[in-house]
Amino acid sequence: MRGMHKRFGAVAANADVDFAVRAGSLHGLIGENGAGKSTLMSVLYGLYQADRGQIEVFGQTVAIRRPDDAIALGIGMVHQHFMLVETLSALDNIMLGAEGHWRLRKAQAQVRPALDALMQQTGLHLNLNALVCDLPVGDRQRLEILKTLFRGARILVLDEPTAVLTPPETEQLFVVLRTLRSQGTTVILITHKLKEVMRLCDTVTVMRAGRVVQEMPIDQADVDVLAHAMVGRKVQLGRAAGAAKPAGPVLLRAQGLAWSDAARVRQVDGVSLDLRAGQITGLAGVSGNGQTPLLELLSGLRAPQAGSLDLVGQRFDAAQWLEPQTARHLGLAHVPEDRHARALVMEFEAWESAVLGYEATPAYSQRGWMRHRPMQAATAQLMAQFDVQPRNPHLRSSRFSGGNQQKLVLARELNQAPRVLLVGQPTRGVDIGAIEFIHGRLRALREAGCAILLVSSELDEILALSDRVLVMLQGRLVGDLDVAECTELALGRLMSGGTP
Amino acid sequence: MSAAPALPVWADRVLLPLVCLAVALGCAGAVVLLVGQSPVQVMGVLLDGAFGSPRGMCYVLYYATTFVFTGLAVAVAFHGGLFNIGGEGQAVVGGLATGLVALWLSPYVPAWVMLPLMVAAGALGGALWAAVPGYLQAYRGSHIVITTIMFNFIAASVLVYVMVNHVRAPGSMAIESAAFAPSAVLPSIQTALGWFGVDWVGSPLNLSFFLAIAASVGVYLFLWHSRSGYRLRVVGASPGAAQYAGIRVQRHVLVGMAMSGALAGLVGMNEISGVSGRLLLEFVSGAGFTGIGVALMGRNHPVGIVLASLLFGALFQGGAEVSFEVPGFGRDMVVMLQGFIVLFSGAMTYVIAPWLARGLAGLAWLAQRLQPAKDQERSGG
Numbered sequence: 001m002r003g004m005h006k007r008f009g010a011v012a013a014n015a016d017v018d019f020a021v022r023a024g025s026l027h028g029l030i031g032e033n034g035a036g037k038s039t040l041m042s043v044l045y046g047l048y049q050a051d052r053g054q055i056e057v058f059g060q061t062v063a064i065r066r067p068d069d070a071i072a073l074g075i076g077m078v079h080q081h082f083m084l085v086e087t088l089s090a091l092d093n094i095m096l097g098a099e100g101h102w103r104l105r106k107a108q109a110q111v112r113p114a115l116d117a118l119m120q121q122t123g124l125h126l127n128l129n130a131l132v133c134d135l136p137v138g139d140r141q142r143l144e145i146l147k148t149l150f151r152g153a154r155i156l157v158l159d160e161p162t163a164v165l166t167p168p169e170t171e172q173l174f175v176v177l178r179t180l181r182s183q184g185t186t187v188i189l190i191t192h193k194l195k196e197v198m199r200l201c202d203t204v205t206v207m208r209a210g211r212v213v214q215e216m217p218i219d220q221a222d223v224d225v226l227a228h229a230m231v232g233r234k235v236q237l238g239r240a241a242g243a244a245k246p247a248g249p250v251l252l253r254a255q256g257l258a259w260s261d262a263a264r265v266r267q268v269d270g271v272s273l274d275l276r277a278g279q280i281t282g283l284a285g286v287s288g289n290g291q292t293p294l295l296e297l298l299s300g301l302r303a304p305q306a307g308s309l310d311l312v313g314q315r316f317d318a319a320q321w322l323e324p325q326t327a328r329h330l331g332l333a334h335v336p337e338d339r340h341a342r343a344l345v346m347e348f349e350a351w352e353s354a355v356l357g358y359e360a361t362p363a364y365s366q367r368g369w370m371r372h373r374p375m376q377a378a379t380a381q382l383m384a385q386f387d388v389q390p391r392n393p394h395l396r397s398s399r400f401s402g403g404n405q406q407k408l409v410l411a412r413e414l415n416q417a418p419r420v421l422l423v424g425q426p427t428r429g430v431d432i433g434a435i436e437f438i439h440g441r442l443r444a445l446r447e448a449g450c451a452i453l454l455v456s457s458e459l460d461e462i463l464a465l466s467d468r469v470l471v472m473l474q475g476r477l478v479g480d481l482d483v484a485e486c487t488e489l490a491l492g493r494l495m496s497g498g499t500p
Numbered sequence: 501m502s503a504a505p506a507l508p509v510w511a512d513r514v515l516l517p518l519v520c521l522a523v524a525l526g527c528a529g530a531v532v533l534l535v536g537q538s539p540v541q542v543m544g545v546l547l548d549g550a551f552g553s554p555r556g557m558c559y560v561l562y563y564a565t566t567f568v569f570t571g572l573a574v575a576v577a578f579h580g581g582l583f584n585i586g587g588e589g590q591a592v593v594g595g596l597a598t599g600l601v602a603l604w605l606s607p608y609v610p611a612w613v614m615l616p617l618m619v620a621a622g623a624l625g626g627a628l629w630a631a632v633p634g635y636l637q638a639y640r641g642s643h644i645v646i647t648t649i650m651f652n653f654i655a656a657s658v659l660v661y662v663m664v665n666h667v668r669a670p671g672s673m674a675i676e677s678a679a680f681a682p683s684a685v686l687p688s689i690q691t692a693l694g695w696f697g698v699d700w701v702g703s704p705l706n707l708s709f710f711l712a713i714a715a716s717v718g719v720y721l722f723l724w725h726s727r728s729g730y731r732l733r734v735v736g737a738s739p740g741a742a743q744y745a746g747i748r749v750q751r752h753v754l755v756g757m758a759m760s761g762a763l764a765g766l767v768g769m770n771e772i773s774g775v776s777g778r779l780l781l782e783f784v785s786g787a788g789f790t791g792i793g794v795a796l797m798g799r800n801h802p803v804g805i806v807l808a809s810l811l812f813g814a815l816f817q818g819g820a821e822v823s824f825e826v827p828g829f830g831r832d833m834v835v836m837l838q839g840f841i842v843l844f845s846g847a848m849t850y851v852i853a854p855w856l857a858r859g860l861a862g863l864a865w866l867a868q869r870l871q872p873a874k875d876q877e878r879s880g881g
Contacts, residue, residue, distance in 0.1 A: 300746075301743055301744060323746060324743070324744065324745065324746030325746035327746075328746065334744070336744055338740070341738065341740040341741070342738075342740045342741050342743070342744040343741070343744065344741065345733075345734055345737045345738045345741050346737075346738065347737050348733075348734075348737065352730070356734065356741060356744075356745045357744065357745035357746060359727055359730055359731070359745070360727065365727045365730075368726055368727050368728060369725055369726055369727065370724075370725055370726065370727055370730055372725070
C-alpha cells in the first residue's frame with residue numbers, strides 16, 4: 001500500500017501511509033487507539049475507500065471497492081467483533097453466501113470433506129455441527145479464521161484477535177497462526193500488546209497519529225523501542241506547574257468492585273480506589289478494559305455483583321447500590337463517555353437537554369410542572385459561561401458540534417458545584433480549542449476542592465491533568481503511580497500488560 | 501445516495517402533510533377513474549356531504565371526537581417510545597366500564613355525579629387494559645406491539661361475553677343493553693344549544709366534543725409542561741439518557757401506557773353516553789386503528805391530531821354521502837382513500853420528505869440564479 005490517505009471530516013486517519021508486507025510472513029501492526037491501524041486495514045478490505053493511494057496485492061495494482069473485491073483477491077479479515085449468525089451451526093456459517101447447491105443437504109455434503117481437510121491441515125479444530133451461540137469465544141474466532149481460509153484467503157488480517165481470549169486460548173491461536181505461516185499464508189496482526197508482537201511476528205510496523213513512524217524486523221526491536229515509538233513524544237497540553245497541593249480527605253472510596261456482563265465475562269474485577277478532594281485521578285488504559293463499566297458502577301448506572309462504595313459519608317453495598325438521583329443529591333456529577341446515547345437527548349432543544357437529570361430541582365420545576373422560562377434563562381447563562389456556540393438555547397442538541405455539545409454537558413454538571421466528578425473521555429471528538437477550555441475548567445474545579453476521576457484513552461490528557469494515575473487492564477487496576485514518577489513509556493507498558 | 505438537505509420547519513409542519521394528502525388524493529382519484537367513475541364528481545359529493553350543510557359538519561365533528569381520543573392515545577404512547585396498537589381494545593374495555601357503571605348507578609344518581617363517574621370509569625378501564633401490556637413490556641420484555649394486538653382480540657371477546665350473558669335486556673333478541681336512565685346520557689349539541697334558546701339541527705354531535713378538546717389541551721400540557729411528561733419524552737427519545745438522568749424507565753413505560761389507554765377509554769363517552777344511550781357491540785368499530793393514522797398524520801402533536809381527526813371525520817361523513825349518492829360506489833372506496841392517506845402520511849412521508857427538500861432547495865437555487873439576472877436587466881434597462 002503506497003501513499004494511502006484517508007480523512008474523516010477534519011481528521012486525517014491515514015496520512016501518506018506506506019505499508020508493505022512480505023508474502024508468507026507474520027506482520028504486526030501496532031499503535032495507540034486512533035493511530036489509524038484499523039482504518040488502514042479497512043481500506044485494504046474495501047470497507048472504506050482511500051482518498052488517495054495505491055494498493056498492490058501479489059505484485060498487481062488493484063482497485064478494492066467492496067469487501068467482495070478483497071475476498072476475490074484472497075484477502076480475509078477477522079474483525080474484533082465477530083460477524084457470525086449465532087443461531088446457525090458452525091458449518092452453515094462457513095457456507096453462508098457461498099453455498100454450492102440450492103439444496104442445503106447437498107451443499108453441506110460438498111463443503112464438509114473440504115473443511116475436514118482444511119481443519120486437518122491448519123489445526124483449526126472445532127465441532128462443525130454445534131450452534132455458534134453454544135461455542136466459546138475461542139472457537140468462534142477459529143470459526144472466523146476457518147471461514148476466511150475456506151473462501152481462499154491467502155492474506156489474513158486479524159484485528160485485536162486476543163482482546164477477547166483467555167491466555168490458553170491465546171496460546172492456541174498463536175500455534176494456529178504459526179502453522180498458517182509455515183503453509184504460506186500471510187498474516188497481518190493488529191494489536192497494541194507489545195509482548196505478543198515480540199513473541200509471534202517477523203516484522204513490525206508502528207503507527208502513530210495516522211502515520212507510519214517505524215518499521216523493523218522483530219530481531220532488531222524490543223518492547224522499550226516499540227513502546228516509545230507507539231506513544232512518542234507528543235506536545236503536552238501544558239501540565240499545570242506547581243499544582244500538586246496536598247490532597248484533601250477521601251470523598252469517594254470503592255472497595256472490591258466486581259461486575260460481570262450477561263455473558264459472564266468479568267468486566268470489572270476487584271477494583272478498589274480512593275478519590276480525594278482537590279485531586280485529579282487519571283484512569284489510563286486501552287479502551288475496552290473495563291473503564292466504561294467502572295464509570296457506570298461509580299455513578300450508579302449499574303449495580304455491581306460485589307463490592308462497596310463510600311460516597312461523602314454514605315455507604316452503599318452490592319445489595320443496596322447507589323441510584324443516579326441519589327448520587328446527584330450527594331454531589332456526585334458524571335460526564336458520561338457517550339454523549340450521544342447518555343448525556344444529551346439529541347432530538348431535544350438545548351434547553352431541554354441542559355436540565356437533564358436536574359429536572360426536579362426547584363429552579364426548574366415546581367409541583368410537577370416544568371418552568372420553561374427559568375430553564376431557558378439558565379441554559380443561556382450556562383452557554384455564556386462555557387462559551388457554547390451557537391449561543392442559542394432553542395437549537396436542537398444534535399445540531400451542535402461535538403466540542404460544543406461536550407461544553408454544554410460540562411456546564412450542566414459543573415453548574416451544581418459537585419464534590420465528586422466522574423469524567424469519561426472529556427475531549428473525545430473535540431477540537432483543540434475546546435480541549436484547552438475543558439482542561440482549564442477541570443483544573444479550576446480541582447482547585448475548588450472537587451475530587452475528580454478522569455477516564456481517558458489519551459495518555460497526553462491523563463498526564464496533562466492528573467495528580468495520580470491508575471492503569472486499568474482486563475478489568476483490574478494494574479498500576480497506581482504519582483504523576484511525578486509517570487512516564488508515557490511506563491504507562492504504555494503497564495497498559496499493554498508489562499511492568500513499568 | 502447523497503443526503504437530502506434538511507426541510508425548513510414550516511415546510512415540515514405544513515407543506516409536507518399537505519403534499520402527502522395531495523398525493524393520497526391523487527392515487528385515490530386514479531383508482532376512482534379505473535372503476536369508471538369521475539373523480540371530480542366523487543370529490544364534489546364528498547366535500548358537499550361533509551361541509552355543505554350544518555348537519556354534515558356536525559357529523560364531521562362527531563366522528564372527529566372519537567378520532568381525537570384514539571389519536572391522542574397513540575401519540576402519548578409514541579412519545580414514550582411505545583407503539584400502542586391496542587387503542588381499539590382499550591376503547592372497548594373503557595366503553596364497557598362506562599356502560600356498566602351507567603347501567604348500575606344511573607337510576608339512582610343525578611347527572612352531575614353520574615357523568616364524571618362514567619368518564620372516570622372509561623379512563624380507568626382503558627388505562628388498566630393498556631397497563632397490562634405496559635407491565636409485560638417494562639418488566640417482562642414482551643413486545644408491546646404483539647401484546648396490544650392480542651389484547652384487542654381479548655377485549656372484543658370479553659365485550660361479547662359480557663353483552664350476551666349478562667347485559668342483554670331480558671326477552672330481547674338484539675345484543676344490546678337496556679337504555680340508561682337519563683342521568684347517564686350526555687346531552688347532544690342540539691339539546692345544549694336549546695338551553696340557550698338556539699335552534700340547531702339534530703345530529704349525534706354531543707358534549708363529549710368538548711371533552712376531546714380538553715383532552716387535547718391536557719395532553720399538550722402533560723407532554724410539554726409537566727415533569728412527568730418531560731421524563732416520558734426522555735424515555736422515548738433516549739432510554740440511555742433516561743437511565744443516566746436517574747429516570748425510572750420501566751415506571752414511565754407503565755405511566756405512558758396507562759395514560760394512552762385512559763385516552764382511548766374515553767371513546768365510550770362519545771359513542772355510548774353521547775349517542776346510543778345504551779351498551780352496544782359495535783361502538784368502537786375500528787376507531788382505535790384509525791387513531792394510528794390520525795396520530796401519524798398529526799405528527800403526534802395535539803394540534804395536528806385535532807386537524808387530522810377533522811380530515812378523517814370529513815372522509816367518514818363525506819364517504820357515507822358518496823356511497824348514497826354515487827351508484828356503484830361503496831363505503832369500501834372510502835376505506836381505500838383512508839388507506840392511501842395513512843400510507844402516504846405515515847410510511848411514505850420519509851420517501852416524500854427528501855424529494856420535497858430537494859425540490860425546495862432547487863427552487864431556492866433557481867431564485868438565486870434568476871435574481872442577479874433580473875438585477876442586470878434592470879440596470880441595463
